Amino acid sequence: MTTQRLRIFFSKGEEIKYVSHLDLVRAWERTLRRADLNLAYSRGFNPRPKLVFASALPVGFTGRAEMVDILLERPVNPQEFASRVVQELPAGLGLVSVKEIDTALPVLPNQLVAAEYEVLVESQDSLDAVQSRLDGLLAARNLPRRRERPDGDRVYDLRPLVYKLWIAGHHAHTYVVAMHLQAGGHGTGRPDEVMEALDMHRTVRAIERVRLLLSTA
Structure with a gap:
């Protein structure tokens, strides 16, 4: 029986940005088992730890504060949880923070409403x-x-998925283009598609998801 729900905020770095979401899930499963925690497991012939990610990060992107909810059968102090987990993390995964979440709240993906990204891009254009x-x-x-x-291909309107768009920094001919995009079940904006719409996609050097925004805290 599940008695506790913890939310992990974690980073996905350059070392593993080409690791698929499925392999990322497996890496977290291994990490949590090695941390010797009382995980809640699914039922059936192949029980798996109950992990729920907010959103799969596209291959090639890094993430600064990704989210995954962990279900435990026996409560543990979030600080103790963090100290155990951080010792087992593989290179490229970083633990940002851990907090306890009400088990009655909707599952994490159903709370997701938006995401913020930063795109590093080179351009000969002026700042203006x-x-x-x-x-x-x-x-x-x-x-x-x-x-x-x-x-099959799907035609859609990108514009309502873009909430905000701004220059977060620049140096010489390198720019950081930041964007606040809709995410979740009602439609998800992709930063690579925004850069293509700007006709700046050919010189993108890196894309990082900075944070995920939820409808509930």
């Missing part, structure tokens, strides 16, 4: 020219895009 690109996208009434899917 890059800002003009961003302003032009935000001023657009719609941005029809085509997203390739295994079951």
Whole structure:
């Protein structure tokens, strides 16, 4: 019987940015088993620890404060939990913080409403020219895009998925373009598609998900 729900905030670094979400899940399962915690397991022929991630991070992206909820059968102090887990983490995974969550709250993916990203991109454009690109996208009434899917391409409007777009920093010809995008079951904006809409996708050097925003704390 589950008695405690802990939320882990963690980072996914450069060393493992090409690791798939499935392999990331397995890495967390191994880490938690080695930490000797009283995990709650699913039922059936192949019981697995009950882990619920907020959102899969696309391959090639890094993450600064990703989220996963862990269910435990026996309560543990979050600080003790953190001290055990941090000793077992593989290279590339970092523990940011741990806090206890009400077990009655909706599952983590159902609370997700938005995500913030930072994109490192090179451009020969001036600061004013890059800002003009961003302003032009935000001023657009719609941005029809085509997203390739295994079951067939889907045409959608990118514009309502972009809440905010700004220059977070720049040096010489390198810019940090930050964006606040819709996420969750009602539609998810992708930063790589935003950069393509800006016609700046060819010189993107890195994409990091800075934080995930929930409808409940």
